[in-house]
Amino acid sequence: MGRTEARRTTARARLPSWVPVAPWVTDYRIAWLRSDAMAGAALFGLLIPSGMAYAQAAGLPPATGLYATIVPMVVYAAIGPSRVLVLAPDSSLAPLIAAAVLPLAAGSEARAVALAGLLAILMGLVMAAGAALRLGAVTHLLSRPIRLGYLGGLALVVVASQLPVLLGVEAQGDTPWQKLAATVGVLGETNLADLALGGGALALIGAVRAFGWKLAGVLPAVVLSALVTWAAGLGERVQVAGALPRGLPAPALGGITLADVVPLLLPAAGIALMAFADTGVLSQSLARQQGQSVSGNREMAAVGIANASAGLFGGFPISGSGSRTPVAVAAGARSQLAGVFASLLVVAFMLAAPAATAYLPTAALAAVVIAAVIGLVDGPAIVRLARMSLTETTLMAAAFVGVTTLGVLPGILVAVGLALLEFVRRAWSPYRAELGDLEDVPGYHDLSRHPEGVRVPGLVIARFDAPLFFANGAVFTGFVRSLVERADRDIRHVVIAAEPITGIDTTALDELVDLDEWLDRHGIELVFAELKGPVKDRLLKFGTRARFGPGHFYPTVSAAVRALRADRDERADRDERTDREERNHHDGRDEGDGRSQSRARDAGGEPPGDGSPSRSGPPKG
Template identity: 30%
Template sequence: MRHNFLRKYIPIFDWGRDYDKTALGNDMIAAVIVTIMLIPQSLAYALLAGLPPEAGLYASIAPIILYAIFGTSRALAVGPVAVVSLMTAAAIGNLAETGTVGYALAALTLAALSGAILLAMGVFKLGFLANFLSHPVIAGFITASGMIIAASQLKHILGVDASGHNLWEIVTSLIAHLPETNQTTLIIGACATGFLFWVRKGLKPALRKLGLGARSADVITKAGPVFAVFATTAATWYLGLADKGVKIVGSVPQSLPPLTIPDFSPTLMADLLVPAILISVIGFVESISVAQTLAAKRRQRINPDQELIGLGAANIGAAFTGGYPVTGGFARSVVNFDAGAQTPAAGAFTAVGLAIAAVALTPLVYFLPKATLAATIIVAVLSLVDFSILKTSWRYSKADFVAVSATVLLTLGFGVEIGVTSGVVLSIGLFLYRTSRPHIAEVGLVPDTQHFRNINRHKVVTDPSVLTIRIDESLYFANARFLEDFLLDRVVGDKKLKHVILMCSAINEIDLSALESLEAINHRLDEMGIVLHLSEVKGPVMDRLKCAHFLEELTGKVFLSQYEAITALAKEPTVSILKPKTPEPDKTAQNG
C-alpha cells in the first residue's frame, strides 16, 4: 500500500525501478544537447524578465530536479520560458525598479506564490480548471505575447533605452530613440538574428548535404545559439566593442544557486496574488499541452493533477534558489524528446550540466553582447506567433474568431496581464454563451429503423400528435430558460399536438434551475392539454430526478427508449401511420 502511494505521488519510484543502462545512455545524450541549448536561452529569458542573467541559470537547476522527482512526463523540460518571463516582468515591473533587491525579492515571491497555487490545485485535483481556457484564446494570447516580446528585444538590437508594457508603448518608444541607435550593436544584433534564423531552417540540410549523419547534424543545429554566443563574445572581447557602446552581460556570479528567502509580507503577496494565479494557469496549460503531446507519441500517460504538483514543487524550488516562475517549455521539451530522453532523469542530468556551467563557464560570458541574447529570444518567440488561428477560427466559428481577435488586440494594446485576464473571461464567456443556447432538434423516425434523427436533415416519419425534442446539452441554470422558451414557442398554436417527448440521450446533468424549468414546462403543457414524457434518461440523471417531486408530478411517462415511446404514443402501434416530413435546410443544426 505504501509502495503504491509513493509510486502515485512521487513518480520517480515508478520509472526509477526499471531504469537501466540503455535509458541512462539516452538520457545523458539528451541532457548534453538540451544543456547546450539552455545556457544561452536561460540567460536571455532572465534578461527578458528584468532579472540578472544568472537568475535564468538558477531557475533551470533546482526546478528541473524537483520536477524529475514529482512530475509524470518523461520528456518535459522545465525552466524559464518566454511568455512566463514576460508575465513576470509585467507583474513586478510596477512594484520595484529593475535591477534592485526589491525586484529580485518580488520575483522570488511570485515563484513561491505560483508554486503554492499549483500545489494546492494538484492536491485538490483542480487541474480541470485549466480547461476553461479555450485553445483558440490561448493561441491568440501567445501570438500577441510573442509579438510584444520580439518588439521589446529590439531595444537591445538597436542599443537604445526604450521601454513599454504593450506593443504601442514599445514601438513609440523605439521610434523616439531611433536616432540614438548604436551602429555596432545593430550590426551584431542583425547578424546574430539572421544567423539564428538560418540555423533553424538551413543549417541541418546543409550539414546533411555535406554527408553528416542525421543525429550529428541535429546536435550541431541545436547548438546554433552557442555558436552565435561564442562568435559575438569573441568579437566583442577582441575588438574592444564594449568601449564603443556595445552593452554586454558583464560579471556573472560564479556559483551554484544560492539559498534565497522570498518576501512574504502581506502587502507584496496581495499585489502578486492575481499575477501568480494567471502565471500558474497559463504555465500549466502550456506545460500540460506539451507533455500530453509528447507522451501520446510514445503511448505514455500524463496525470494532470500530479503535473500540477510537479510544477508546483519546481516553482517553490525556484523561489528558494534565486530563480523566478518556471514551467514546461515547448522548444526545449521537443529537443529533449527528439534527442532521445527516456525518463525525467534526463532533466536531472541537464540540471547538473547547468550547475557546472554556473560554476565554471560564467566568466566566459562577461563580454557576451546583450544584442545576441535578444536575437536568441526574438528567433525563439517568433516561432510562437501564429496568425493562422485567426483564419481558421473565422472559417470554423465566428464566436471563436471574436474571442481570439479580442485577446490578441487587448494583449497588444494593454499588455499581457489584461490580455490573459481577458482571455480567461472570454473563454468562460464563450463556454457560457455556447451552452446557454444548446442545440435542440425536433426528431423523427428513420424509416425501417429504430433510430431518430433531425427532421431538417433527414427523411424521417413523424406523427402530428407527437412532438419529440432532443436536447444536445446538459441542462443547467444558463440554458434552462432557453429550452423552456423554445418548447413553448413550438407547441403554441399546434392544435393536433397531444404529446411532447423530451429525448434525453445527450443530457448528462440537470441542475436545480433546470429542474424548476422542467416543472414549469410540465405545468404549462398540462394547462394546454398536452402530456409531457421523457425518454432515454441516463441513470445518474434519473437518480437525481428521483430526489425531487418532478417524476411524481410528471403528466406522462419515462420511457426506456425513444422507439418505445413513439410506438406507445402514436395513434396506432405501427410505424406505417407516420407521415414523411420534407427536409429543410438548417445551417445551425448539428448533424443528426
C-alpha cells in the same frame, strides 16, 4: 513477464500510493544511460543562453535564469509524471513576470529577484492547491482561438521590449504600441555594433530553423557573438551580460514581508494558469507519442512543487519548455535523467567558467528571446481559423487587443473572461431540433436537416443539446411549447431526447415543472428518453418523484415511441369498444321500445309518440 520487468513491478508495488516518485525512477534501464547522457549534453548547450535571455526579458539578472533552470529540473525529475518533459524558464512567462515584479521592485535589482522568487513560491502553492482540488482540467478554460490571440499579443509585447535592446537604444512606453512608436522615434540613435551582433545572431537562429536541423542554433549564435565581441574589442561599445557569479543556487528572499504577498497573489494565479496550460498540453502530447498517459492533477502538483523550489533558490516562475523539450527528444532522451545530466553540466559551468559570459552581448540574448516568441505565433492556424469561424476569429482578436492594450496580466483575465462568456453563450442558446422518422433509416433524426422525414402521429420528439441551467431553462421550455403550438395534428405526448442533457439546476427545474403543468392543461404528457442516471437522480432529489414517476423515463427514443404508440393504439381500441357498446345499447333500447308500441296497438291503445306517459283517460261508458 521477464525477471527485470517483475522486479520493476515489485519496486513500484512497495512504494505507498501517496509517494509522488517519477515513473522513470522505478522503470529505468541501464541501456538508456548513454542516450540520456548525450541528450543532456545537447540540452546543456541550449539551457545557458536561453535561461540567461529569458531572465533578461523578465527584467532580472541573467544568473537567475540559470538558477531557475537547475533546481526545477532536478526536482521535477524526481516527482514529475512525464518521462522527457523539460521544465525551464520560458519566453511566454517572461513578460508576465516583468509586469508583476518590476513595478513593485522600484528599480532595485535585489528586490526584483526576491519578489520573483516569492512569485514562484505563490505560483507553486496555487498549483498545488489546484491539484489537491483536482482542477487539472481548468486549463480548458482557454480555448484555442483565445490562446492564439493571447500568444500573438504576448509575442508583440516581448518583441517591443527586446527590440530596443537589439538596436542598442532606449525606448519607454506603457504599452507595446507605445514602445514600438518610441523605438521608431529613436532609430537614428541605433548602435550599429549592437544591431550587427544581435541581427547576426537572429539571422543564424533563423537559418538553422529554415534548414530544419534538429538541434537549435541558439548556442552557436551566442558563442559566435561573444567571440566577435571579444576579438573585435567591442566590450566597451556594446552592453554585455557580464560574468556570472560563481557558486550554486541559494535563497534570495531577503527583505520580503507579508505585505508583498497580496499584490502578487493574482499575478501568481494568472501565471499558474498559463504555465500549466502550456505544460499540460505539452506533457499530454509527449505521453500520447509514447503510448502512455499522464494525470493532469499530478502534473499540476509536480510543476507547482518545481516552481516553489525555484523560488526558494533564487529563481523565478518556469513552465514546460516547448523549445527545449523537442531538443531533448531529438537528441535521444529516454528519461528525466537527461535533464539531471544537463543541470549538472550547468552547475559545472557556473563553478568552473562563470567568466565565459563576460563578452556575451545582451543584443544576442535579445535575439534569442525574439526568435523564441516569434515561434509563439501560429500563422497557419490563425489563417485557418479566420476562414472557418467569424465568431472565434473575433474572440482571438479580442484576446490579442486585451493583452496589447490593457497589459499582459489583465490580458489573462480578459482571455479567461472571454472563454467563460463564449461557454455561456453556447450553452444559453444551443442547437435544438425536432426529430422525425426516416424511411429505412434506424432511429429518429433532425427534421431541419432531413425535411423528407415524417413526424410521428400523436408525438412531438424534441432534442436540446446542452445541460439545463438558469440561463437556458426558459429557452428550452419555449422551444418545446413552440413545437406543440405549431403542430398540425393531435398531440398526446412530448418526448424529450435527453441524452445531451448532462445536468440540471433548480432554476431550470422550475421551468421544467411549469412546462409539465402547461402540457397537462392541454392534455399532453411529458416523458424523457435516454436521460442520464445522474440527471434523473437529481430530478428525484429535487422532489419531483410524484410528478415524474418511472413511467416517464425510457431507455431510448425508439423504446419511448414504441411504448407510446402501443398506448395510443390501446386507447384507440378501448375507445372503439366503448363506442360499439354504446351503439349496441342504444340499438337494443330502440328494439325494446318498438315491441312495446306493437303490443299497445294490438290492445287498442295508442302508443306514446315521444316516450312520455299517455294523456288519454279511461274509456267513456
